[in-house]
Amino acid sequence: MPAKKELVKKGKGMKDILPEECLLREKFVDKAKAIAEFYGFEPIQTPYLEKVELFTSAIGESTDIVEKEMYNLKTKGGEKLVLRPEGTAPIVRAYLENGMHTKPQPVMLYYSGSFFRYERPQKGRRREHQQFGIEVLGEEDSIADALVIRILFAxxxxxxxxxxxxxxxxxxxxxxxxxxxxxxxxxxxxxHAKSLCKNCERRLKTNPLRLLDCKEEECAPIKEDAPQIIDYLCNSCTNHFKELLEILDASGTPYYLDHHLVRGLDYYSRTAFEFVSEEGLAFGGGGRYDPLAEIISGKELPGVGGSIGVERALETKLEKQRSESAQKPIKVFFIQLGTGAKHKSLYVLEMLRKAKIPAKHSLSKNSIKSQLAIASKLGASYTLIFGQKEALENSIIIRDMETASQETVNLEKLTDYLKKKI
Ligand SMILES: [Zn+2]
Ligand SMILES: [Zn+2]
Structure with missing residues (x-):
């Protein structure tokens, strides 16, 4: 007897994005692109796989990302690759590798795609994240920081x-x-070493800036009284920051100064920012990364950028959409009856598509009863009934679902007729 087959399910921390959420995400990315493009940004796509050294050098060995959150793999040829954990280092690499310094500066790019962190999947933590991000490369001035922030804000x-x-x-x-x-x-x-949490004990030795990232209660009072970086900025860093605040003020972009916001990656400098929900959940952020290019290539290239976590940013919208369980009513539903009509149904639907008239259908159903039931469930305003007789005579019946009145029109006149009605 054959063994009972079991479905091979998806990997830990992975998620299927179902139609409803896919559509929301696509719409979001379209809008985000339009805003970025208005400001002169152009698209870029870097590979999902990069050499591991790009991140170990750029992000720093002693960061959570490199220590434990990267998806490592070895190719048959022995090359060590990782699934990209973030978007900035690959884009800076692409700029340098493709000689984009010859283009007019700054180079302004946007991207959208998946990023991977090997996080513990408890609490539904995902390991694949979709991000939309923008980068301005080759500009040191505060106006670039303000531009990035303003666009993500919008x-x-x-x-x-x-x-x-x-x-x-x-x-x-x-x-x-x-x-x-x-x-x-x-x-x-x-x-205060004795009263710190385990993680902070480690951070103190490896990456002290990350101490300010700690969310543990026991460390909160210590963090509260910690020295603030703002008091240690040199003149040029102070001026850069001041100017950024002035530009944001002038553009009507509200902000809070957060002295605990440090972004613990080695490649960040000067500006750091984050977008936080009312509940304190961060769903986007970024900053300036002037040292990054030098770390990975020895070349100097100032840059600033930021990104939005698409899933988190759309969470409330998705919930809202799910709770509004009633579907949006549709205008037109197409019904076919009989073999001859069924065979010709794609011809009719193509006419509607080319005329940009959205129409639903249920082509695999054969009875008028079941098709009408679907039409009324979807709240269709009009049904188009296409039977054997109509298929032969090149006509179609238009039924007003509210009044139940019917009219027969010539197929050629159908789209003009419908356009007037809807
Ligand atoms: Zn701590
Ligand atoms: Zn400085």
């Missing part, structure tokens, strides 16, 4: 339906001023 406002979110902002300084700050921060935390 996308969140106009493409997600979220009204209550806040923009949190900080400057993490550059290599020089951060060195002093890190020293002060480490000294301060050492004094």
């Amino acid at each position: 996308i969140l406002e106009e493409a997600t339906g979220i009204k209550s979110f806040s923009l949190r902002l900080n400057s993490v300084g550059d290599k020089e001023c951060r060195k002093n700050y890190q020293k002060e921060l480490t000294a301060y935390y050492r004094k």
Whole structure:
């Protein structure tokens, strides 16, 4: 007897995006693209697989991402690759590798796609995330930071339906001023080493800036009184940040200064920002990454960018859509009866498609009763009834579902007739 077959299910932390959510995501990306393109951004797609060294050098060995969150794989040829965990390092690599310094600067790019983090799948944590992001490469001026923030702000406002979110902002300084700050921060935390959580004990040794990321209650009071980076910024970093705030003020973009916002990656400098929901959930962010190009190539290339987590940004919209269980009524439903009519039905539907008249149908059903039932369930205003006689005579019946009145029109006149009605 053959063994009982069991379905091979999807991998841990993976998710099928079903039609309803797919459509929402596509609409979101279309709107986001339109906003980015208005401001002169162009699309780019980098590979899903990159060499592991790109991230170990760019992001830093002692970060959570590199230590435990990367999907590593080895090809048959022995090449070590990873599924991209984030979008910025690949885009900077692509800029350098494709000689984009010869184009007019700055180069402004947008992207959309999946990113992968090998997170513990508890609490429904996903391992594949869709992001929409923008990058401005080759510009040091604060106006580039403001542009990135303003665009992401507009996308969140106009493409997600979220009204209550806040923009949190900080400057993490550059290599020089951060060195002093890190020293002060480490000294301060050492004094409290005994009351820190396990993670912070480790961060203190490997990546002190990340101490400010801690969400544990036991560390909260220590974090509260920690020295603030803003007090350690050098003159040029202070001016860069001041100008950014002035531009945001002038453009009517509200923000909060958040001294705990540090983005613990080695390649960040100066501007750091995050978009946070009322419940404190971050669904997007970014910052300036002037040191990144030098870390991965030895070349200097200032840059700033940010991204939005598509799934999180659309969560409320999706829930709302699900709770409004009643479907939007449709205008036209096409019904066919009999073999001759069924065979000709795609011809009629093509006529409607070319005339841009949206129409639903249920071509695999044969009885008029079952097709009418679907039409009324969908709330169709008009049904088109196409039977044997109509197929022979090149005509079609239009039934007004509300009044139950019917009219027969010539097939050639159908689309003009419908356009007038709807
Ligand atoms: Zn902690
Ligand atoms: Zn500085």
